[in-house]
Amino acid sequence: MDYHTENRRKSKPKLYKRRWFQIVLILFFVPIIISSFYGLSILKTKHAKAQTFDLEAITKLEVPSRIYDRHGVEIGQIKIEDRRPIALDKVPYHVIQALTAVEDSRFLEHQGVDFIGIARAVILNLKAKRITQGASTITQQLAKQCYSELKSVRNIDNKIIEAFLANRIEQNFTKSEILEHYLNRIYFGSGYFGIESAARGYFGKSTSEINILEAATICGLIKNPSRLSPKNNIDQSTKARNHVLNRMHAEEMITEKELLEFKKIPIELVKSTADQNSYVQEMVRLQALNIVGLEKAGRGGMKIHTTIDNETQKASIQSLLRNLTKAESHKDFKHLSYSKYQERASIPKSLSLPSGQNSGPDYLQGALIMIENRTGAIVALVGGRNFKHSQFNRAIQSKRPSGTAFKPFVYATAFETGEFFPGSILNDAPIDNRSVAIGGNTGILGEWGSESETVSYQGNITVREALRNSKNAATVRLGKKIGRQKVVDLVRRAGINSSIDDYDKSFLGSSSTSLEELCRAFSIFPNKGQNLESVYLISSIENSSGDSIYKETKPKRNKALSTAAAYQVHSCLKDSLSKGTGKMAFEKYGLRDKSAAGKTGTAYNFTDQWFIGYNSSVTCGVWAGFDKPKMIYRGAFSKDTVLPVWVDAINTSLNTFPPEPITMPDSVTTIEICLKSGLRATDSCYEETAGKEEGTRKIERVTYKEIVDKKMGFNEYCSFHSNGLNSVRHPIIGALQNNASVQPVNISTEAVLLGSPTVLGETDPYSSLEPILRAKAVNDEEKPLKATAVTPNIMNNNKSSIFISPPEKIQIPDID
Structure with a gap:
C-alpha cells in the first residue's frame, strides 16, 4: 500500500467541516432562526394588539329598549338583539354541565387557551381527514363575540390575538364572571341572544326552570345556531342535543341509563304565537329613532312608556282576526282567504309560483285605532292581520274611501249654518244618479248606506231620521243645499287633510282618508267641537339609569265646530247606534256602554267597511277591505264585520276608561x-x-x-x-x-199664534210649556x-x- 495514499485517506476532513455540509446547514437553520425571530416579533405584535382591547366591552351587553303600556306591562322591544340578561346564580348547575361538556370540558383548568384540547382536536381532525372539532375555549369564544373585528374576519392573525386576549380575560375576570358574560352574550338561533331569551323563546320558561333535556338542546345550538335551531330543523336539533348528552355521559355527568332514556324523548317547543303588538312596536321604533337616535333606541336599554292599554289592544287584535275570518266564510266570499294564503306561503320556494304571481298578502285586511278624546293618546292600534306578511300600517298609512261614515260631517255643517236642526224636514225620495255620478251616470242613486239589501223611501223625513238610517238621497239633497265647500272647510278644521273630491259624490264619502284622520275627526263630537291636531303613542322615555330623557307634550286642541252643532250630531249618532244602522251593537253584539254613539260606513260596491264610534272617553275606528280595492262580497255591510270588532274594543276599554254621559251644552x-x-x-x-x-x-x-x-x-x-x-x-x-x-170645517185663516214664548213663573200653572x-x-x-x-x-x-x-x-x- 502506498504510504502517501494511506495518509491522504486518514486526513480526509470530517462531515461538519465539509463546505457543502456547512452550506446545507446554513440553508436549513438560517430560515428557521429568521422565521423564529419573525414569529416572535409577530407574536409580540399580536400580544401588544391584544392589550389594546378595552375589557369593559365584556360587561357591556347590547340590551334592547323595552316598550311598556300605560300600566307598566311590557308589550315589546326595540331590538337589534333579543336579549334578557340573567345572573349566574339563577342558572341551574345542569346548564353549566351541558355547556362545558360540549364546548370546553377543561374550562376550569386552563388559562384561556387549552393546549391539550388543541392537540386533541388536531389528532381527531387528521384521523377524520376533515375538521370535526374546534379547539376554541369558552373564553376565546367570549373574546370573539365581544369585539366585532375578531368576529367579522376569521384568519390566523385574529386567532392569535384571540388567544392572547383570552388569557388576558382570564387574568381580569373570575371563571364565574366569564361564564355569566358568555351565557348572556352568545347567540342561540331564531333571533335569541343569551340563554334567558333562548329559554323563553324555545320553551316558554325562564332559564332557572329548564330541565337537563332543554339545557342540552340549547347548548347544542352554539356550534351552528341558525342551522340547528329546532324552529328551523327539528331533526338536526335533536342530533345536536343527543351529541351534548353523549358528551355529558362521557364526562360522567349523567348515567348510561339516563342517556338512553333522554335520547328517546322528543324536543317539545312552546307553541309559537305571533307577535301581536308588531305594528305598535314598529311605530314606537320609528318614533323613538326620531326622538333619541338609532344607537340609544336599539342598544341603550331604555324604558319606553306608551299610551297603549294592553288589555284593549289584545281584545282588538283577537276580535279583528276572528271577525274577518268569519267574513271569509260567507257563502258569497270568492277571494283568497287568510288561511289559504298561510298555506301558500308555507310552500317551499322551489315549488312556489314566480314572484310576479306571488307578490304579497291579497287576503281580506283590517285595521283599528282607538284614541283618548281628552289627550289624543293612542289606546289601541292594529295595522293589519299579520305583520310578517306585510309591514304596511293600514291604521295610519292607508287611505281609502270613507263611504257613508263621512255623512256626519255633512249634517254637522248643516247644523253649523243655523238653517237646519235635527227636526228639519228632508225629502227621502229617489234621486237621479247623474247629479252624483257614483258608479256611473245613469239610473238612480243606490241606498247602500242603510246597511240593508231592502231599499225603501219614506218621503218627508227629519234630518235626524236621515242620519240615523244613513239615507243617501236625503244626504245628497242636504249637501247640495248647504254647499260642498262648507263641508270641506269643516272636515279640514276637524283634522282631515287628505284631498276631497270636487264633486257631490264626496257627500257620500267618495274621497279617500286614513283611519287615523277619520277617527280623530270624529272626536270633535264628544269633545264639544274641539279637534285634536294629532295623536301620539310614546308618553315618556327613561334611560338605563331611570332618568327621564323625553316627555310628550299633549297635542293642541282647536275649535272646529260649535258646541250646539257637535251635540246635535252626537244626539243623532246616539240614535244611530241604539235604533238605526248600528242597532245590532246592542241587540246582537252586547255593547255595554249606553252612552256610546257611532256611525256605520259602507263604500260603494262594498269595497270598504267602516265603523267609527265613541263615548265621552275614547273614539275608536275600525276598517276592513282589500289592499287592492275590490268587492268583498255583495251585501257586505259594516254592521256584520267591523261593528262587532268595535263593540269588543269599546267593551274592554270600559275598565280603564269609564265613560260619563255627554251632557247637553248651554x-x-x-x-x-x-x-x-x-x-x-x-x-x-x-x-x-x-x-x-x-x-x-x-x-x-x-x-x-x-x-x-x-x-x-x-x-x-x-x-x-x-x-x-x-x-x-x-x-x-x-x-x-x-x-x-x-x-170638517175648512177655515181659510190661520190661528193667531204667540209671537214669542210666554213669560211664566217657576211652576207653569197654566201648562203653557x-x-x-x-x-x-x-x-x-x-x-x-x-x-x-x-x-x-x-x-x-x-x-x-x-x-x-x-x-x-x-x-x-x-x-x-
Whole structure:
C-alpha cells in the first residue's frame, strides 16, 4: 500500500467541516432562526394588539329598549338583539354541565387557551381527514363575540390575538364572571341572544326552570345556531342535543341509563304565537329613532312608556282576526282567504309560483285605532292581520274611501249654518244618479248606506231620521243645499287633510282618508267641537339609569265646530247606534256602554267597511277591505264585520276608561215639534187613534222633543192641526154624540199664534210649556179626574196657598 495514499485517506476532513455540509446547514437553520425571530416579533405584535382591547366591552351587553303600556306591562322591544340578561346564580348547575361538556370540558383548568384540547382536536381532525372539532375555549369564544373585528374576519392573525386576549380575560375576570358574560352574550338561533331569551323563546320558561333535556338542546345550538335551531330543523336539533348528552355521559355527568332514556324523548317547543303588538312596536321604533337616535333606541336599554292599554289592544287584535275570518266564510266570499294564503306561503320556494304571481298578502285586511278624546293618546292600534306578511300600517298609512261614515260631517255643517236642526224636514225620495255620478251616470242613486239589501223611501223625513238610517238621497239633497265647500272647510278644521273630491259624490264619502284622520275627526263630537291636531303613542322615555330623557307634550286642541252643532250630531249618532244602522251593537253584539254613539260606513260596491264610534272617553275606528280595492262580497255591510270588532274594543276599554254621559251644552235647548207638520207644536197638536180595547178611541198628542240651537230663530208653529184641514181627524167628543157624522170645517185663516214664548213663573200653572190633555174617553174601568182644592201639599213648596171661594151656582131657568 502506498504510504502517501494511506495518509491522504486518514486526513480526509470530517462531515461538519465539509463546505457543502456547512452550506446545507446554513440553508436549513438560517430560515428557521429568521422565521423564529419573525414569529416572535409577530407574536409580540399580536400580544401588544391584544392589550389594546378595552375589557369593559365584556360587561357591556347590547340590551334592547323595552316598550311598556300605560300600566307598566311590557308589550315589546326595540331590538337589534333579543336579549334578557340573567345572573349566574339563577342558572341551574345542569346548564353549566351541558355547556362545558360540549364546548370546553377543561374550562376550569386552563388559562384561556387549552393546549391539550388543541392537540386533541388536531389528532381527531387528521384521523377524520376533515375538521370535526374546534379547539376554541369558552373564553376565546367570549373574546370573539365581544369585539366585532375578531368576529367579522376569521384568519390566523385574529386567532392569535384571540388567544392572547383570552388569557388576558382570564387574568381580569373570575371563571364565574366569564361564564355569566358568555351565557348572556352568545347567540342561540331564531333571533335569541343569551340563554334567558333562548329559554323563553324555545320553551316558554325562564332559564332557572329548564330541565337537563332543554339545557342540552340549547347548548347544542352554539356550534351552528341558525342551522340547528329546532324552529328551523327539528331533526338536526335533536342530533345536536343527543351529541351534548353523549358528551355529558362521557364526562360522567349523567348515567348510561339516563342517556338512553333522554335520547328517546322528543324536543317539545312552546307553541309559537305571533307577535301581536308588531305594528305598535314598529311605530314606537320609528318614533323613538326620531326622538333619541338609532344607537340609544336599539342598544341603550331604555324604558319606553306608551299610551297603549294592553288589555284593549289584545281584545282588538283577537276580535279583528276572528271577525274577518268569519267574513271569509260567507257563502258569497270568492277571494283568497287568510288561511289559504298561510298555506301558500308555507310552500317551499322551489315549488312556489314566480314572484310576479306571488307578490304579497291579497287576503281580506283590517285595521283599528282607538284614541283618548281628552289627550289624543293612542289606546289601541292594529295595522293589519299579520305583520310578517306585510309591514304596511293600514291604521295610519292607508287611505281609502270613507263611504257613508263621512255623512256626519255633512249634517254637522248643516247644523253649523243655523238653517237646519235635527227636526228639519228632508225629502227621502229617489234621486237621479247623474247629479252624483257614483258608479256611473245613469239610473238612480243606490241606498247602500242603510246597511240593508231592502231599499225603501219614506218621503218627508227629519234630518235626524236621515242620519240615523244613513239615507243617501236625503244626504245628497242636504249637501247640495248647504254647499260642498262648507263641508270641506269643516272636515279640514276637524283634522282631515287628505284631498276631497270636487264633486257631490264626496257627500257620500267618495274621497279617500286614513283611519287615523277619520277617527280623530270624529272626536270633535264628544269633545264639544274641539279637534285634536294629532295623536301620539310614546308618553315618556327613561334611560338605563331611570332618568327621564323625553316627555310628550299633549297635542293642541282647536275649535272646529260649535258646541250646539257637535251635540246635535252626537244626539243623532246616539240614535244611530241604539235604533238605526248600528242597532245590532246592542241587540246582537252586547255593547255595554249606553252612552256610546257611532256611525256605520259602507263604500260603494262594498269595497270598504267602516265603523267609527265613541263615548265621552275614547273614539275608536275600525276598517276592513282589500289592499287592492275590490268587492268583498255583495251585501257586505259594516254592521256584520267591523261593528262587532268595535263593540269588543269599546267593551274592554270600559275598565280603564269609564265613560260619563255627554251632557247637553248651554248653547242648545229642547223644543216640542209636531210630528205631522215638523213645526213647533201648539195646543192643537192632538189626533184621535184607536184605543187598546176594541171599540175604544183615544186622543194622543202627536209631538216629540227635539234639540235646537238657542241662536236658531225657529218660531214657525204648527198650522196643520189648528186650521182644520181635512186630514185632521174629528174631535172625539163630537164623534161620541149620537154617532153623528160631523163634517170638517175648512177655515181659510190661520190661528193667531204667540209671537214669542210666554213669560211664566217657576211652576207653569197654566201648562203653557207642556199642554195637558184636554179630553179623554172614559170607559167603565176609569173614572174622570175631578177638580181638587189646592193645598200646600199639592203645591209642594213652602209658600202659603191662596184659597178662592167657588162661584155661586148658575140658575138655568126652565124654558119649557
